[in-house]
Amino acid sequence: MDPLTVLLVVLLSALSAILYIFIGILPGTDETATMAPILLTLLLMGVDPLLALVWFAASIAAFKMADSIPVALAGIPGGVMAVPQVPDALTAKDAGLADTILRKGIASSVVGQFVALATTLTISYYLMPLGDWLRATDEVLPNVKVARWFWILLIGLLVLALTSRNKGLALISIPAFALGVQGLRAVYGRSVYISFFLGITIGPMMFELLSMLHTELKKTYERKGLKEIKLAKIGKIPLNPLKILTREEVAQSTLWSAVTSILATVMSPVGLTILIGDLLRESKKDKVRGSVLAYTVRDAVKNATYIGGTVIPLLVIGQPTGPMAAGPAMPFFQKLENLGMSARDYLVTHYDYLTISLSLIGASLIAFLIAYPILVKYSRKITVAVFRRVPAEALYGLFIAIVIMLSYYDARIAGVFGTLIISIVSGALWKLGVSLGVLFMTLVAAPTLVAILMGLPI
Amino acid sequence: MGDEEVFYELYGEYVSLREFGVATLISTILALAFYFVSPYVANLIGVPSAGLSITLGAVGASVGFFISVFLTRVKRVIKEV
Numbered sequence: 001m002d003p004l005t006v007l008l009v010v011l012l013s014a015l016s017a018i019l020y021i022f023i024g025i026l027p028g029t030d031e032t033a034t035m036a037p038i039l040l041t042l043l044l045m046g047v048d049p050l051l052a053l054v055w056f057a058a059s060i061a062a063f064k065m066a067d068s069i070p071v072a073l074a075g076i077p078g079g080v081m082a083v084p085q086v087p088d089a090l091t092a093k094d095a096g097l098a099d100t101i102l103r104k105g106i107a108s109s110v111v112g113q114f115v116a117l118a119t120t121l122t123i124s125y126y127l128m129p130l131g132d133w134l135r136a137t138d139e140v141l142p143n144v145k146v147a148r149w150f151w152i153l154l155i156g157l158l159v160l161a162l163t164s165r166n167k168g169l170a171l172i173s174i175p176a177f178a179l180g181v182q183g184l185r186a187v188y189g190r191s192v193y194i195s196f197f198l199g200i201t202i203g204p205m206m207f208e209l210l211s212m213l214h215t216e217l218k219k220t221y222e223r224k225g226l227k228e229i230k231l232a233k234i235g236k237i238p239l240n241p242l243k244i245l246t247r248e249e250v251a252q253s254t255l256w257s258a259v260t261s262i263l264a265t266v267m268s269p270v271g272l273t274i275l276i277g278d279l280l281r282e283s284k285k286d287k288v289r290g291s292v293l294a295y296t297v298r299d300a301v302k303n304a305t306y307i308g309g310t311v312i313p314l315l316v317i318g319q320p321t322g323p324m325a326a327g328p329a330m331p332f333f334q335k336l337e338n339l340g341m342s343a344r345d346y347l348v349t350h351y352d353y354l355t356i357s358l359s360l361i362g363a364s365l366i367a368f369l370i371a372y373p374i375l376v377k378y379s380r381k382i383t384v385a386v387f388r389r390v391p392a393e394a395l396y397g398l399f400i401a402i403v404i405m406l407s408y409y410d411a412r413i414a415g416v417f418g419t420l421i422i423s424i425v426s427g428a429l430w431k432l433g434v435s436l437g438v439l440f441m442t443l444v445a446a447p448t449l450v451a452i453l454m455g456l457p458i
Numbered sequence: 459m460g461d462e463e464v465f466y467e468l469y470g471e472y473v474s475l476r477e478f479g480v481a482t483l484i485s486t487i488l489a490l491a492f493y494f495v496s497p498y499v500a501n502l503i504g505v506p507s508a509g510l511s512i513t514l515g516a517v518g519a520s521v522g523f524f525i526s527v528f529l530t531r532v533k534r535v536i537k538e539v
């Protein structure tokens with residue numbers, strides 16, 4: 001790696017960490033909606049995929065560390081992944097332990113990220129030779145060739161559908177949504193991707209927004225007065241992370257980070273965070289101790305699943321086989337016109353394994369060196385400043401503007417309307433209890449799924 | 459701003475639909491304006507326009523965000539407990 005690249009790695013990691021500290025603290029910032037468009041923009045701008053990966057690793061480190069800050073202080077999640085932490089945070093807050101969970105969450109994020117990097121980079125190294133075998137195709141029906149990785153994707157898709165709140169609808173929406181996507185692609189006459197991806201991303205927000213065009217539905221969204229946020233006071237927090245976590249918390253965070261980082265290859269990060277936290281909380285007789293342990297380990301699992309869900313599909317399989325890869329990390333897997341291939345393929349053909357690994361570790365290290373002291377020392381001040389200064393309207397307006405611009409870039413004015421229809425369908429399915437991950441993964445599986453459907457003799 | 463003013467809960471946040479419309483309009487107009495100007499800028503500085511159009515579009519949207527921060531009001535009230 002030349003000195004300029006090293007300098008860019010440091011600069012981009014630092015910039016990403018600072019940006020995602022604020023995005024993480026902001027309430028209601030969905031991970032895919034905030035991470036994927038920025039990553040996609042960087043790649044479309046012509047930023048080297050290795051530097052985009054560095055940006056992404058640093059954003060995971062800072063975002064997943066910061067999104068639990070408003071949970072600990074006010075019971076408000078800074079991102080979707082922080083939602084499972086809310087009940088435990090409220091229990092701890094009632095027991096006067098807001099500052100305890102705040103510092104434990106920050107410290108266990110560091111544990112989660114590095115344990116996941118060590119685990120998944122080691123596993124990926126040994127599994128990489130399997131990549132060619134996974135990318136080979138078999139003829140499963142007359143004239144229907146299916147790549148072997150598709151079956152891993154399908155398993156992940158079915159697991160995710162079966163863990164959705166509305167299992168039945170999630171299952172039947174898979175072929176239906178795939179047909180809709182392929183139908184639109186046929187109308188466009190080319191394999192449009194970005195507009196559909198962004199449509200799913202902003203689906204829940206657009207669905208709520210468009211519901212307000214209906215007089216009766218609009219009333220259900222009405223709220224009088226300002227939104228009251230109760231912010232807990234916190235004491236001084238030691239800067240040394242080793243003084244923050246108990247031996248049990250370190251052991252549990254390490255164990256579950258390693259396990260969940262692998263499982264996230266096909267499983268949902270949110271689902272795993274809920275599952276592990278609930279298991280640990282129930283293992284303690286004392287409710288408060290159980291909640292503190294669950295909160296702490298969940299913070300580690302958040303970072304671990306995001307890292308694992310990206311690294312293994314990226315380095316071994318080469319296809320987005322899980323909700324993380326098919327969500328926030330999806331831009332790495334799509335063919336980009338400016339590269340002539342996907343960013344993932346560019347990465348593995350232009351850089352060796354050691355360079356990629358060191359870049360991921362370096363980016364995480366730099367992100368934590370910036371985010372950790374800032375959040376330990378100033379988390380409350382930043383939270384207050386963000387809550388008092390950044391209006392939701394300005395932030396949502398920014399997201400929508402970027403989505404419109406990228407949709408136009410993808411398929412001109414038809415792309416904008418493609419995004420609209422996909423977002424309405426996605427938002428409605430989400431509202432009815434279908435995980436957005438199911439839709440992201442269906443988007444990836446759509447060409448093969450439809451080919452199989454059309455090839456069936458029934 | 460009266461405490462009993464009516465807002466709408468969107469994605470967990472209270473918003474004024476009028477302010478939301480203004481913020482979205484400003485960011486979108488600026489994003490697209492910067493996007494469409496990019497080929498001329500690229501021609502002027504001698505670089506390929508494909509990557510520059512996304513970059514300038516994102517810059518335009520961000521400028522819109524900063525303008526919107528001053529044109530919209532925060533709907534949260536913080537209480538220390």
